[in-house]
Amino acid sequence: MTPTERRASASLAAVFASRMLGLFLVLPVFALEAARYPGGTDVALVGLAMGIYGLTQGLLQIPFGMASDRFGRKRIIVLGLVIFAAGSFVAAAADSLWMLMLGRALQGAGAVSAAVTALLADQTRDEVRTKAMALVGASIGLMFAVSLVAAPAGAARIGLAGLFAITGGLALGCIVIVAWWTPPAPAQHRNAPRGRLADVLNHGPLLRLDVGVFILYAVQLAMWVAVPAMLVQAGLAKDAHWKVYLPTVLASFLVMGFTLFPLERRGYLRAVFLVSIGIVLFVQVGFLAVAGQPGLVALTVLLFLFFCAFNVLEASQPSMASRIAPAHLRGTALGVYNTLQSLGLFAGGAVGGWLAKNVGIQGLFGVCAALMAVWLAVAWPMRAPRAAKTVEILADDAQAT
Incomplete structure (x- = not known):
């Protein structure tokens, strides 16, 4: 940099x-x-x-x-x-x-x-x-x-x-x-020059990312309707849940640093992106499989995998959106992106709670897995944006010195 x-x-x-x-x-x-x-x-x-x-x-x-x-x-x-x-x-x-x-x-x-x-x-x-x-x-x-x-x-x-x-x-x-x-x-x-909201809403690749961020955050929040109770069921007291969350989150940062950046430099951003979606799908299926009798080791492994994939998607999606959108539409494009992110959180909490109450946590994770499968299908045709040959920031640095 x-x-x-x-x-x-x-x-x-x-x-x-x-x-x-x-x-x-x-x-x-x-x-x-x-x-x-x-x-x-x-x-x-x-x-x-x-x-x-x-x-x-x-x-x-x-x-x-x-x-x-x-x-x-x-x-x-x-x-x-x-x-x-x-x-x-x-x-x-x-x-x-x-x-x-x-x-x-x-x-x-x-x-x-x-x-x-x-x-x-x-x-x-x-x-x-x-x-x-x-x-x-x-x-x-x-x-x-x-x-x-x-x-x-x-x-x-x-x-x-x-x-x-x-x-x-x-x-x-x-x-x-x-x-x-x-x-x-x-x-x-x-x-x-300034663009229009219609220009963003008619942009196919941006809409694919918007669908993705909505599903990702809806699934993330819906998970947390059930995961804390599963940890308690596995024998971990509520005030000790951080002992699972903290190490899995920190370890996932290390995995992201050693995988995402080197693979992106080698031109594998699309592959990393799709694999990460697949990992979140696998995690939902895993939670569905252990929902009846959750074990602490299984839950810890599934959460670690989730955080690894989530961190990669959290970093790569807004980067891809900002690179796909024309410079004069970035604020508007990222406004739509963040709106879908917030609405995903709202929907995940509301619908996740309803699902857990009415169809049980197996039904909740089944729906989450289905949503991730939909996202994988939507994202599959995408291509990683090419890096633009930009020199303006370097020129600004040269002028500053």
Whole structure:
């Protein structure tokens, strides 16, 4: 990577990590701590308060992405972070479940994922973009692992309000990073003509990736409707689940680093992409097979395989979307991509819960396996995008020196 690419990758990964740490700190303890608020005994309202973040996030990803194409990435990112911070402080000050819900909705309204990803794509060449996206994905996964350990201890000391206050402070720190550390958008992207949403919706390869990210995140969240209970059934206490999650997540990062990047450089990105989809399909079939009598070793192996494949897909999909989309459509294209990602999370939670209740976890994993088979069929005709012969970022570095 060039100095500009390293600075962009590190700063924007820090933005993602700080923002996601704030969110992840809340999730493991939200349902338990929300019961302390007036109205918190209503399980349906607690679930709505948790999920409304994903709903507002999904609704606003496309507008924020389009706005970043028109008004500039950094301006829109800062605006979204301000909204996210405001929602965090509203939730911290909440004295009822309804006010907590309002804070969560405002947090989701700061939908900057598409703009941040588009800015990272603007500032990296095609041949190193997957590595940059993987750095972001790894930072998010690491924050998830950290939150599993830190959230219960933090909630015991400062409560849910304190965790939300930390979330707001992290968002303000992200504004500082974007304003003073992240490089500005390259001139050729600032001055490019602006496209239309219809151009993205009529783009076949982008739509294949959008279908894929919806299925991936729907399956991921649906899995977590059943996996914690299976771990308990296998003999692992709830407060010890991190002993499985943390090592499997960290080990999967190592596997990704030693497989994805070398194979991509050799021209095998499509093969790695399709194999990763196949591995997630295999994992769903594996969970289906052990659902009746889960063993801890089997569950650990299946989770390790899932995280290995998920991390590869998490890094390669947005990289491919940013490379397939024309530069003047990146914000809009990634807005659609992130919208489908958020809607996948929403659908996975809602439908996964319904399936687990009405057809059991075998039926849940059967549906997840079928969805992964559909994705494999949709993705099969895709070809890995070729690296563009771009020199603008190198020229910017030369001018800076």
